[in-house]
Amino acid sequence: DTGVSQNPRHKITKRGQNVTFRCDPISEHNRLYWYRQTLGQGPEFLTYFQNEAQLEKSRLLSDRFSAERPKGSFSTLEIQRTEQGDSAMYLCASSLVTDREAFFGQGTRLTVV
């Protein structure tokens, strides 16, 4: 499968714990995006990378959230001190710089209890 891969698919954590999600983009794609989607809503932009540089961050991305893309390959999204309001589907997407179409992974569903 050469699509965008996200792990884990599901994560249940207790409030206050830290969680980390991983995204492996399509190999030749130099842009990588993170979105968050809550039930009944469309995805909301969190941040994006071009290669290893983080070019834009949404105001939704509080200081408890951090994203990295070392070496411009896979990316991780970490949430520290999780809160119940962090429960959502976290979606990763990738694209070529020259393309406007983004390819999405299956998402990581986070439940904070």
Place this chain on the structure above:
Amino acid sequence: SQQGEEDPQALSIQEGENATMNCSYKTSINNLQWYRQNSGRGLVHLILIRSNEREKHSGRLRVTLDTSKKSSSLLITASRAADTASYFCATNAGGTSYGKLTFGQGTILTVHP
């Protein structure tokens, strides 16, 4: 924040009928895209229309764009039960936000066999 609104929020039709979904947005765009999402899964890109285009076709899909009204519509002809999904429009503003998508809240389409 969500860029715009989609109408209707839910649509229920019989197999073979046409389905029309509308999307309105607020700011100027470089392009508008439509995505499909099956229950609780990732998004699949359907079609992209640039701001200087008025209509585009892809198989059973027809998209129109009216930049003066800041609106778009997606028509699915001869619907099938497999078309049952949520449909989202997403806008791209271009410029420094090239690649970043702002999604609407989606239309839930149910096609009854």
